[in-house]
Amino acid sequence: MSRGRPQDPEKQAQMMSALLDAAERLLDQKSYQSITIRELAAEAGTQSAMISYYFGNKEGLFIALLDRSGRQRQQRIQEVVFLLETQPESVLPVLVDRIADMMSEEPWLVHLIKDEVLTREAKLRAHFVKTFPARMGESLLNLFTTLQQKGILREDINPKFATASLISLMAFPMIAEPLIQDVLGVDRQVLRSSAWKQHLTLLLTQGLGSPPR
Known part of the structure; x- marks a missing residue:
């Protein structure tokens, strides 16, 4: 080059x-x-x-990196939103699959969260909040609200709490990987596996999903 x-x-x-x-x-x-x-x-x-x-400067480069990553995540979430009209019952499994892939494909983002976002009050932290939890949180909240209206999500579930729970379930294992790897043997390879995705899907569908009528 x-x-x-x-x-x-x-x-x-x-x-x-x-x-x-x-x-x-x-x-x-x-x-x-x-x-x-x-x-x-x-x-x-x-x-x-x-x-x-x-x-x-260096900060500007990493802010641009967050922006690029945010656009890519938003596009993949939007692909799930498109399923609302045609296959609403498949939204939760596909959503888990997409977010699990995003988390495992961006280990650098996990490192940035641990090193900067959780420990520092800085411009990079503020920009991360704007490009990741704020934008994705709004999309997921709208998604869960629509699923509830369609009868896919239980009526007694708070969509805001469901959004927070999903983000916690998906993000915490990646952030706490050294701990759960040493204690439980659950490493990054496991967190990328279909077995892990199936586990998360089961938790979400049984915990949030509306029971069959």
């Missing part, structure tokens, strides 16, 4: 994507605070000045 500033718009987009991909890989290996601009540039095969040119 050329280490200078590309002039072609397509190559510029490729350069920005390479820097974002580099940020993902490095964040999967070390903390946000310990990653340097020089490391990011080297990982992407470019010069440090490219980070300033495209993103302003």
Whole structure:
């Protein structure tokens, strides 16, 4: 890859994507605070000045990474929303499948949550809340409210509580992976498995689902 500033718009987009991909890989290996601009540039095969040119600074690069990830998550949740009209009974299993995949495919995001979001009051934390829990929480709340209206979700379930429960069930095992791996042998490989997805689906459908009439 050329280490200078590309002039072609397509190559510029490729350069920005390479820097974002580099940020993902490095964040999967070390903390946000310990990653340097020089490391990011080297990982992407470019010069440090490219980070300033495209993103302003390191924080700007990681904010852009959160934005990209947020757009991808929102698109996958929207795919589940489309099932409401045609296959409402399959929404919960598909929802579990999509969110489990998203969590396991983005270990860097889990690291960022543990290192920055849960422990620091910083701009990165505020931006994370805006791009992940706020946006996804609103989508899930609307989804659960509609499922309740369609009789798929129990009438006595609070959709807000159901949303919080789902996020807890999906996110906590990834965040607490070192603990549950040492105590229970449940590691990242297990959390990616169909058996784990089936377990979560069973908890949700039996706990939240409306009983058959």
